[in-house]
Amino acid sequence: MAIFDKFTKKDAPVEAPESLQIDAQPGIGYAPVSGRVIRMTDVPDKVFSTEVLGKGCALWPDGDVVYAPASGWVASAMSHAVSIKSDGGAEVLVHVGVNTVNLKGKGFTTFVSEGDRVVAGQPLIKMDRKVISEAGYQDCVVLAISNSDELADVELTAGYSEKVEAGAPVLKVTF
Template sequence: MGLFDVFKKKDAPSKREESRVAIEAPATIEVQAGAGIVCAPVTGTLIAMSEVPDPVFSSEVLGRGCAVWPASDVVRAPVSGEVTVTMGHAAGIKSDDGIEVLVHVGIDTVNLEGKGFTGYVAAGDRVVAGQPLLAMDRAAIAAAGYKDCVIVAVSNSAAFSSVELAADANAEIQAGAAALRVTR
């Protein structure tokens, strides 16, 4: 059983999921996707996973990866593949080349119980890299006292020989630019 399997439900869609189709998602963007490439989900400042201000992520318990301090509110798919789980503030995607990616918005934002987030996808949906996954209200996150960094963790890191930054840490990165290089 994989990391995302514990979140999967076969129940009827929630009211939130039913309403997602009525929400107009922003357009998909140009991306630097390719085999073994995980793109930045937002525009902002790229940081190494060790710099994420949460010990679970910074110690890479949930997988190796990176994070971006966002300069925009739309969080995009970092890979093309199938959405395996959505949780308001997070989404899991299994890429076409077998990379399992968790995109998690913020530190302790689970406590917001979905407030300040608008989802554009549901489990089972097919996405392409650069496609909007969700939008966040950064002002609402800050007002609640939480940090809004967007974390990208390769949850099946052990299946690969390396997961490394594909761009300079602490530098500006555009959504859709190569952020991680995953090697078998």
């Protein structure tokens, strides 16, 4: 080790957790995280609750790993949010937390980049729920179909307040 290595050595990259095994079907949105399902209109953020960014649902998470809710191509990836252009044509936004953009990446590890091919159940983000909470933010995970106004319908298929496991079907998109 060179004398200055201890000052410049970077942390080793975090290894992504294993993918979920999902037999993904077109037009189905899978829960990006285990937790309790809520309607989009109940998300404590007006941008989501008024469905400005699309129809969908959200989950109050039990875990800290956020998985791809559909297969497709990553259109954008930030520390707290990933957008996927799904194979079926739905534009899927997964957003972790309310106002967590203010954390500027702190408490998040992202496993994908813009342009990556992802499959439903592949890890996208790991969140540190303690960091989010201690900063005064909520960790609600939003699943929005951002082009829902171009689609025939986006329907919540999981029951309101139902507890689901990551990878369970929660939305049906009709093209």
